[in-house]
Amino acid sequence: MGANMARRLRDQQETIVAVYDKHHATAADLATELGCEAAESPARVAAVAGIVFTVVPDDAAMHRIFSPTSTESLLRHSERRLFVNCATLSPAVHVEIESLVTQHGGRSLEACMAGSITQARHGTLYLMCGGHQDVFESAKPLLEKLSAHLRFIGSAGEAAKVKALVNMVMNCNTAALAEGLGLGAALGLDLTMLREIFAQTGAASRVLETDGEDMQNRSHDCYFSAAHAAKDSGIALMLAKTADLTVPLAQAAYDQYLRLVALGKGELDKSAVSELTFKDRSSQ
Structure with missing residues (x-):
């Protein structure tokens, strides 16, 4: 950067x-x-x-x-x-x-x-x-x-709080998209068709635009690394703990990125979280 x-x-x-x-x-x-x-x-x-x-x-x-x-x-x-x-x-x-x-x-x-x-x-x-x-x-x-x-x-410190929440939500969206596409693949659906329908319905998101095709094609050249995603979600979870607030979706996304880092894939793009959700991929 x-x-x-x-x-x-x-x-x-x-x-x-x-x-x-x-x-x-x-x-x-x-x-x-x-x-x-x-x-x-x-x-x-x-x-x-x-x-x-x-x-x-x-x-x-x-x-x-x-x-x-x-x-x-x-x-x-x-x-x-x-x-x-x-x-x-x-x-x-x-x-x-x-x-x-x-x-x-x-x-x-x-x-x-x-x-x-x-x-x-x-x-x-x-x-x-x-x-x-x-x-x-x-x-x-x-x-x-x-x-x-x-x-x-x-x-x-105030801008840093906002940025932590931006990345927390982005990371949750990325992990959710990986699960949606992974389940679609397991059901035998055409993923290009599925992404198009996601884009035209309530499943649309900025992450779908940037990461959806990469998840489908297993193209994880790094623009924002999985390791950084884990780090930033960790900051958000720390803030949630300080505020005495439970954020289970953020915790689940954080855990997925930690798994990816533990597998030695932390320097891949955050889209590589899909490697954990597609049945035929080796990281599962």
Whole structure:
């Protein structure tokens, strides 16, 4: 996601001065493509850039790049910097990062993304933002170059709550679609016909549009991984526990994605959850 966001911003005449990835070869290839520096550490990115976008896989990675004690941390050069944090994380982590950045003289905005790597490349992401309103307004012209829809939700952590619910519902829809198509296959129905009827009735969904054909054809090239689906559903379940609310469908979808990860298929697209529901597929 981060690489395609950088490409998009470059195409929009923004200057990319440095990129970082924990896999240095990945950063080096992207830096060559963009004509910028492949930074050796997050700290180096903050040293040379006034605005820093972060896209990390989970809470632990976010804590590493914003560590108050590490010499490689973004906080080493956070004064007068703006950090735009785009990953789906626990809401409390976004609150914590905003506090740390503020203490070190910088500004922080969560800009939680809904969309695929293709949408990141084309600047059609859905961005849900949380933090201080004035910080959002200052970042808005840049964020508009990355998004088709841009929403300010509220204070730090609030956008992360919304994003967790977006992905919770998406993951439930994906698991339900996999079961519907799997059962259709077991009943001997033509799946192309079934998908067409789903699309024209109450079974229609955005997931049907993006994942239905892939489930039918066992084409699971990754746009949003099963591992990330499990992680994000886990965040939603944590929020439900905090709110003392039982969400059995979300729990069932989470369990399915955990099964997929346990089978070593976590890096496949979330559509691969269908591998668990079709009778003739080896993952069952």
